[in-house]
Amino acid sequence: MSNSDFGLIGLAVMGQNLVLNVESRGFQVSVYNRTTSVTEEFVAAHPDKKLVGTSTLEEFVQSLATPRKVMIMVKAGGPVDAVIESLIPLLDQGDIIIDGGNSLYTDTERRDKYCSEAGMRFIGAGVSGGEEGALKGPSIMPGGPESTWEVMKPIFESISAKVDGEPCVVHIGEGGAGHFVKMVHNGIEYGDMQLICEAYNIFKAAGFSNEELADIFADWNEGDLESFLIEITANIFKQKDPETGKDIVDLIVDKAGQKGTGRWTVMGSVEQAVPFSTIAGSVEARILSSMRDQRKVASGILEGPDNWTCDLAGLSKEDLVAKVRNALYASKIVSYAQGLDLISKVGADKGWDLKLGEIAKIWRGGCIIRARFLNRITEAYQSDTPPTNLMLSPFFTEVLNKGQQDWREVVALAATNGIPVPSFGGSLAYYDAYRAERLPANLLQAQRDFFGAHTYERTDKPEGEFFHTEDWPDLIS
Incomplete structure (x- = not known):
């Protein structure tokens, strides 16, 4: 058997699906996992695939064609450093190490320098799309030297998602640029998810059934709000628990998890003095959700409206749906405006020459935040007069101007009824502060x-x- 075109270390679900994706594009792939049985079981489960299972790192490295292309898919932090330390003595000058996990971009910059001094080439590549994206085509955000990108381009373009025939991957920039953009992508993802949850919370307090919510979100997904997250939300409301027959969403504990990328993004925004209220609100909401025991105690002590019921103050359900839809759309625009501002600021400071239009374009497919209106963002930043802020692009200005009154009414309704809407409210506060000629x-x-x-x-x-x-x-x- 000839040497493999590509190698991957770390056979958790994301790693396995990426391997199958790469192999399906005509490449032979070598694989290694610290637990040998995982490697053996994975290769045995796909006997018809061009996979080379290896039991040691030495065997793994020797099985690869030069320049070797090794992708690491292990937990961010120390495990990535440990794998790199083990690999470097086995590799040759010019071999390529790719970190495809959710690493902090400053760690990527450190590793890039370290590998370069050892004679290796390093890529920090953000990969978005979850398990399905990894298998069928993710959005990929690689950072590193342009020359290294050219070597990896055939593989990355072949495995990425495609929209209108265009691959959802582009060379982001030098050093840690790829992981930085992926970090901000994840922050925007936090914001998107929280905004949807706030809309849900208002609707539930107003007495909407899960069947009604499924129809609302499915309808929204046919229009300007079309996105992966809106689509899956509609499907979530339809899912029954096989054990009890109840709606699964009502059985899930209201305590959210997070892996850190949202917090990193907010910390980065503070360091760069970039307003980040929408995404900061979403991170805070997850933290507060984790304080479930304290919330239970406080609910019997601190006074306020019963936030499980909502007085619609004369609004019909249809009116509420329309207003919440406009509030969600406007807040979503603000979330992206803030994220893109952070990308622009750090890109300029680092000399990365980040192209916001190209970044928005590769987010159109494969990734978690893929959405119809990313086409509009691409158009805005690829125009002859790109906006200083996304809200000032004519298309988005019109959406905001038309929806701002509904947005206010939704935030006011939530506040009056004691329903927390940190990202709706934070987005509106940002909008009003940004348009204020005078502040205090x-x-x-x-x-x-x-x-x-x-x-x-x-x-x-x-x-x-x-x-x-x-x-x-x-x-x-």
Whole structure:
């Protein structure tokens, strides 16, 4: 048997599905897993595939054609470093190591430098689409040297999702650019999911059945809100529990998990001074959901409306559905605007030359946040006059202007009924602050000057001149 075109380490479900995807495109693939029995069982389960199972890293490396292309699909953090340390003594100059997990982009930059000094080439590749995407075609966000991308391009383009015949993969940029963009993608995913959950929470409090919710989300998926997450939400409401016959969604504990990428994105936004209210609200919501025992106690102590019921204040169900739809759409636009702003800011600081239109284009298929309106984002950023903020692109400006009153009414309705909507509310606050010609930061600057002599600018003086008030009134004892 000839040497393999590609190798993968880490045969959990994502790794296995990626291997089957690569093999289905005509490539022979070598595989290795720390637990040898996993490798043996995987290869035995696919006897008709061009797979080479190996029991040691040495055997694995020797089975690959040069330059070797080795993809690592293990848990982010220490396990990735451990695999790299074990691989480097076995590889030759110019071989390529690809980290396909959800690694923090600063770790990717460190590994890129380390591998480069050892004579290896390194790619940090974000892979989105879950288990199904890995098998049938994910969205791939590779970062690293342009020359290394050219070597990997045939494989990555062949295994990626396709939209209008175009592969959902593009070289993102140098160093950690690929994992950075994947991190922000995951943050946007957090925001999308939370916005859908807030819409659901309002509807449930208003007395909608799961059957009605399935129809609402299915209907939304036929229009501008068409997306993978809206589609699966409609299907979730139809799912029955085989044990009890009840709706499975009603049996699931209201305690959300997270793997860290959303938190990383919010932390990155703080470091870069980029407003991130929608996604920050979604991360906070997951954290609060995990405090279930405390919430149960607090529900009997802290007063407020019964947030399991919603007074529609004269609205019909049809009116509420239309208003929540507009609030969801507007908030979704804000979420993407914030995410793309963070990508733009960090890309400029790092000199990555990130192209927002190309990034939005590869998110159209394969990935979790794939949605119809990504075509509009691509158009906006590939136009002759790309917007400084997505909200200022004419298409999205029109959507926001038309929907903003409904958006306000939904947030107000939720607040009046004690229904938490951190991402709806945070998105609206961002929208209003961004469009405000004047904010109360003048008072804030006065406070800073009072207690810390931090100075301020004046409206009646040239911009860039700073002043300090020496004789603020004494504090009253």
